[in-house]
Structures are given as structure tokens and as C-alpha cells.
Amino acid sequence: MADDPSNTSETPRSIELDGVEALRLLGSVSLGRIVFTQHALPTVRPVNHVLVDGDIVIRTHGDAALTRYTRQTGGQGAVVAYEADDIDPDTHLGWSVVVTGYARLVTEARELARYRALLRPWVSERMDHAVRISPDLITGVRLVAHDPAPSA
Numbered sequence: 001m002a003d004d005p006s007n008t009s010e011t012p013r014s015i016e017l018d019g020v021e022a023l024r025l026l027g028s029v030s031l032g033r034i035v036f037t038q039h040a041l042p043t044v045r046p047v048n049h050v051l052v053d054g055d056i057v058i059r060t061h062g063d064a065a066l067t068r069y070t071r072q073t074g075g076q077g078a079v080v081a082y083e084a085d086d087i088d089p090d091t092h093l094g095w096s097v098v099v100t101g102y103a104r105l106v107t108e109a110r111e112l113a114r115y116r117a118l119l120r121p122w123v124s125e126r127m128d129h130a131v132r133i134s135p136d137l138i139t140g141v142r143l144v145a146h147d148p149a150p151s152a
Contacts, residue, residue, distance in 0.1 A: 012092050012143040022097040022140030025086070027051035032084035034058065034133075036103070038065050049084070050119045055134050056082050056099060057106075057115050059127040067129050070105040077102030082133055087143065097140035099133065106130040 017025070026032070030048045037043065043065060047058045060067045070078045080103040087094035106112050112130055121127040 011146055013146045014141045014143055017095065017097070017140035017142055019135075019138040022099075022138050023051065023054060023135070025095050025140065026056070026082075026084045026097045026099065029084050029086055032056075032082055034066060034103075035081040035083070036066055036069050036078060038069065048119065048122050049082070050115070052115070052118065052132075055132050057119060057130055057132050059115065059119050059121050060129045060131055061127050062129055064129070066103075066131060067105065070103050070131055077104040077134070079103075080133060091145075093143050093145060095140060095142045097138070099135045099138050101134045101136040103131050103133045106132055 030050070031046065032049050033044050033046050035042055035044050045066065047060075049056050049058045051057075058066075072078070080101065082099045082101075083096065085094060085096035087096065106115065106129070115130040115132075119130075
């Protein structure tokens with residue numbers, strides 16, 4: 001029964017990734033999801049990103065909830081999680097990475113100009129702010145095909 005999810009010969013197995021490999025994979029895609037707090041509840045937003053010197057950079061606009069959230073926390077940064085993945089919907093093989101760290105609103109003009117050049121937003125709204133996430137905790141898994149059982 002190929003469609004039976006309990007069939008372990010067809011069920012992927014999970015392999016933990018080290019932080020270096022997890023960040024490399026995260027840098028290989030441009031879309032992820034940022035998780036932050038809004039009105040004391042978790043909020044998730046899909047965003048595009050670029051990896052710069054081991055940090056995740058996203059662009060946003062001045063009225064965005066994330067911009068307001070990072071502005072409120074000041075210099076220490078706002079605690080966020082960032083998730084990106086590349087998992088095949090048919091085979092269920094691929095990887096997923098979650099980064100937890102501190103997000104800071106970019107305020108230095110040269111740095112902001114650099115990120116504007118590196119990262120083009122996917123929406124037509126004016127994105128004149130940037131948020132830089134410094135990873136504190138990096139976790140990831142790779143989903144690989146389960147080794148077939150040896151023939152008897």
C-alpha cells in the first residue's frame with residue numbers, strides 16, 4: 001500500500017542539520033515566514049529575505065506591524081522566529097530551518113541603501129524600511145527517503 005503513511009519504507013526520516021548547513025540552506029531560498037508578537041499573540045507573515053553576513057534581512061514599510069514591533073523594542077531588538085523550507089509536496093522530501101533571534105530596525109542610511117539594492121520586495125507597496133535578524137538559535141531538519149529494508 002504505497003499511500004499508507006504508516007508504511008516506513010515510504011515515510012521520510014528526519015536528520016538534524018548543524019547551524020552552518022541550516023543557514024546555507026536558508027540562504028538558498030528567498031521566501032520565508034517571520035513570527036513575532038502582535039497584541040500579545042503570535043503573528044506570522046510570509047516575506048522574502050536575503051542572507052547577509054549570517055543575518056537575515058527583510059524589507060518592510062513604515063506602517064507594518066513588524067516595523068512597529070521592532071521600533072518599540074529599541075536597541076536590544078525584538079525576539080522573533082524565522083522559518084524557511086523547501087519540501088516537495090509529493091515526496092515530502094526536503095528541509096526546514098527555524099532561526100530564533102533578535103530583530104532590529106535598520107536605521108543607518110548606508111546599510112539601508114545596501115539592503116534596498118540586494119532585496120527587491122515582492123509586493124508593489126513602498127518598502128522603505130529594513131529589519132535585520134541576528135540568529136541566536138538555529139535549528140533545521142532534512143527529510144530524506146527512508147532506507148529500504150534489506151531483502152531477506
